[in-house]
Amino acid sequence: MLWGAAVSNRRVHLVVKGLVQGVSYRATARDEARARGLLGWVRNLPNGDVEALAEGESAAVDAFIAWCRQGPDEARVTHVVVEERPADAPLSPFTVVR
DSSP, X not given: OOTXXXXXXXXXEEEEEEEXXXXXXXXXXXXHHHHTTOEEEEEEOTTSOEEEEEEEEHHHHHHHHHHHTTOSTTOEEEEEEEEEEXXXXXXXXXXXXX
C-alpha cells in the first residue's frame, strides 16, 4: 500500500445457506475474519442458516466472502446472499454472537 493512500472500507451482510450449523462454521468464520482484520459478528439463525456482518478493507471483505462460499471442511454451502450495507454504527472485533 502506498504511504498516505486511502483505504477503502466496506460493510457487508451475509446469509449463508446449506449445511452450515453444527459444523464449526461460526468459530471458523470468526477466525477467518479476524485473520483478515475484519470487524463484525456471525450467528446461527433459527432456520438453519448462518448470518454475518463484516466490515474492513475491501480486498479483505472479498476474501472473507470467498471463504464463506466454501466454509469449513464439514460444511456444505449451497448459497451465500451478500448485501452491501452502510457503515452506520461502529463494530467491535469479529465475534460469535449466540
